[in-house]
Amino acid sequence: MNNNESRILLVDDEPDIALAFKIGLEDNGFRVDAFDNPSKALSNFKVGFYDLLLLDIKMPKLNGFEAYQQMKQIDKKVKVCFITASEMHYYEDIRKEIFPKLGVKSLIRKPIRIDDLVSDLRDELQYLV
Amino acid sequence: MYIIDGERFLRVELKEPQAENFSESLGRAVYSNSKRSVESFKSIFELLWNERTLNEDLKRADKMQKEFINIASHELRTPTQAILSYSELLQKHPERKEEMIQAMSRNAERLRKLTDDILDVTRIESETLMLKIEPLNIGDLISDIIEDYRNQIEKNNDNVELHYYFEPKTKIIVEADRARLIQVISNLLDNALKFTKSKVENSSGSIHVTAEKKDTENGNKKQEVIVSIKDTGTGIDPEIMPRLFTKFATKSEIGTGLGLFISKSIIEVHGGKIWAENNTDGNGATFTFSLPLSEQQQEQEQEPRLSSSNLTL
Numbered sequence: 001m002n003n004n005e006s007r008i009l010l011v012d013d014e015p016d017i018a019l020a021f022k023i024g025l026e027d028n029g030f031r032v033d034a035f036d037n038p039s040k041a042l043s044n045f046k047v048g049f050y051d052l053l054l055l056d057i058k059m060p061k062l063n064g065f066e067a068y069q070q071m072k073q074i075d076k077k078v079k080v081c082f083i084t085a086s087e088m089h090y091y092e093d094i095r096k097e098i099f100p101k102l103g104v105k106s107l108i109r110k111p112i113r114i115d116d117l118v119s120d121l122r123d124e125l126q127y128l129v
Numbered sequence: 130m131y132i133i134d135g136e137r138f139l140r141v142e143l144k145e146p147q148a149e150n151f152s153e154s155l156g157r158a159v160y161s162n163s164k165r166s167v168e169s170f171k172s173i174f175e176l177l178w179n180e181r182t183l184n185e186d187l188k189r190a191d192k193m194q195k196e197f198i199n200i201a202s203h204e205l206r207t208p209t210q211a212i213l214s215y216s217e218l219l220q221k222h223p224e225r226k227e228e229m230i231q232a233m234s235r236n237a238e239r240l241r242k243l244t245d246d247i248l249d250v251t252r253i254e255s256e257t258l259m260l261k262i263e264p265l266n267i268g269d270l271i272s273d274i275i276e277d278y279r280n281q282i283e284k285n286n287d288n289v290e291l292h293y294y295f296e297p298k299t300k301i302i303v304e305a306d307r308a309r310l311i312q313v314i315s316n317l318l319d320n321a322l323k324f325t326k327s328k329v330e331n332s333s334g335s336i337h338v339t340a341e342k343k344d345t346e347n348g349n350k351k352q353e354v355i356v357s358i359k360d361t362g363t364g365i366d367p368e369i370m371p372r373l374f375t376k377f378a379t380k381s382e383i384g385t386g387l388g389l390f391i392s393k394s395i396i397e398v399h400g401g402k403i404w405a406e407n408n409t410d411g412n413g414a415t416f417t418f419s420l421p422l423s424e425q426q427q428e429q430e431q432e433p434r435l436s437s438s439n440l441t442l
Contacts, residue, residue, distance in 0.1 A: 014207055016232045020214035027221060058203060085206035087199045111210035114217050 006125055007049065010034040011041045011067060012056040012083070017110075021054070024114035030121070038067040045071050052125055053080040057091070065094070072102075081106040081124050137178060197376050204243055204385065208236035246387040250376065253394040260306040260398065264423050267303050267310070267354055268295045268340050274314050275338060278322070289325050290335040301342055301354045302423040309395045316388040317358045317416045324362030325413065334361045334413075342422065353401070357417040364407045365414045373405055396420070 008030050012018040015036045022034040033050075035041035038059055053071060055064035068080050081104075084091065088109055095107055108120055215229045222229065252258045275293045282289055303310075318336070325334035337359045345351045365373065374393040376386070396403045396418045403418040 014211065016211040016236060017207070017214065020211060020218060020232070023218055023222065023225075024214060027218075085203045085210065087202050090199055110206050111213045114214060 006051045007031045008033070008052050008054055008121070009041060009045065009050040009071075010054045011038050011059070011064070012036060013038075013059040014056075017056075021114075021117065025118065025121070028114070028118045030118075038062040038064075042067065042070055045074055047075045048077075050075070050078055052121060053078055054121065055080060055082055057082050057084040058086055068102075068104075079124055080104055081108055081121060083108040083110060083112075085110040137182075193376075200376075200386070201243075201247055205240070205247075208239040208243075211236040212240070243385050246385045246391060249391045250387055253391065258394070258398060260309060262304050262306055264302050264425065265305050265307055265310065266300055267305075267356070267420070268297065268299070268301045270307070270310065271295065271314060271338065271340055271356065274311060274318065278318055282322070287322070287326055288333045289322060290333065292335065292337045294337065294339045295341070299342060301340060302425065303354060303399075303420045304423045305399050305420065306395075310399075313392040313395050313418070314356070316392045317418075320388065320416070321358050321360035321362065324364075325360045326362075328361070328363055336360045343419075345421075352422040353419045354422060355417060355419050357415055359408065359413065359415040361408075361413040363413070364411070365405060367407075370405075374403070392418075 006029075008025060010018060010021055010025070010032055012021065012034075013036055018034045018036045022032045025032045033041075033044065035044070038055075039062065053068060055067055057064035059067075064082050064084075068082075071078060080102075084107065088107065091107060099105070099107070106120055106124055108117065112120075212233050215233045219226065219229050219233075249258075271293065272295070275291060279291050282291060318338075321336045325336060328334060338357070339359075340354060340356045342352055343355050345353050374389045376390045393403050399420055401418055401420040403416070405414060405416045407414050
């Protein structure tokens with residue numbers, strides 16, 4: 001699998017960040033659908049369409065975990081990386097106990113450079129090259 | 130053993146290894162024909178009460194502090210991420226230069242405001258807030274601020290009317306730090322504007338500001354100024370009301386969430402009070418603060434009264 005086929009669904013309630021990540025990831029060969037609103041993202045979500053979800057955790061109305069659970073019901077196999085600007089230890093319990101059960105590996109911390117984000121996502125997608 | 134009084138209870142373990150059973154140990158521990166011994170048990174229990182209350186207060190404060198740090202760090206990291214990313218992307222995307230520079234500018238401003246607010250909160254909490262007190266004519270001060278806001282409203286084409294009622298001839302002098310007073314009034318106006326604009330777009334909104342002299346209610350013959358800012362906005366969510374002036378008041382998309390906490394601290398350190406309520410007509414909210422009038426002015430005003438009583442003689 002190479003970059004050109006990887007489609008990412010990105011949800012971040014900060015429009016500036018959603019846009020910056022979209023541009024940055026597309027520069028690195030990903031195809032990105034970005035939403036600043038999880039409900040909009042959900043209504044655009046289709047089975048088998050996305051290789052990876054990149055979800056901000058702290059969002060008003062519906063947080064990243066809840067959005068993921070709803071998407072997982074539609075597509076059980078979709079992979080996910082969570083990203084947060086909060087203190088990491090806040091999610092320590094969730095990371096240790098719930099992540100392994102859900103098959104989630106990554107909790108990415110903001111702020112992050114685009115190159116580092118790209119390599120984290122590539123790890124998740126397990127590129128052969 | 131549980132020790133219970135009218136409002137608290139405490140669980141205590143008394144160890145008396147020589148005793149055979151509980152009653153014996155209690156008996157041995159408490160039995161005494163010396164009043165001093167009983168008094169000393171009483172003081173031990175008092176100490177334990179206080180320690181427990183202190184511990185609970187400490188735990189609560191610690192939890193609040195951790196939550197504050199979490200919220201603050203989220204608010205700091207978010208605009209930092211935007212600035213970081215756009216500075217990386219700018220070179221590669223000259224065609225989007227305008228848009229990216231605006232985004233960076235927006236987020237830098239957000240960071241600047243947050244830095245100021247967090248530092249203010251730190252100063253307030255450590256009681257190192259420095260004030261430069263001088264006599265100020267608050268009526269005129271508010272006038273100037275209103276003018277700026279009217280210009281801003283016009284410039285942004287906001288559909289909000291700003292009214293200011295104040296008797297220009299009456300001098301209302303307070304002893305206050307000018308910059309901090311401006312900070313409070315601006316914070317309240319910013320909020321009023323924000324919540325009035327966010328209501329249904331087509332309707333127009335209004336903000337009414339008043340400043341008037343009043344005698345204080347505690348009968349000490351002092352006077353104060355009452356400044357109120359009434360808006361026709363979305364009103365205050367009853368859920369947020371109890372923590373409105375704390376550091377944990379939620380914010381809208383813009384704003385740091387710390388403004389009201391800082392405003393309250395500034396007003397209180399000047400000897401005043403601040404409060405808020407939803408308007409009785411269900412349309413928006415009113416924020417009010419009071420400040421004691423300068424002693425000088427109150428003295429000046431006493432004099433005319435004296436001379437008129439002289440005249441009657």
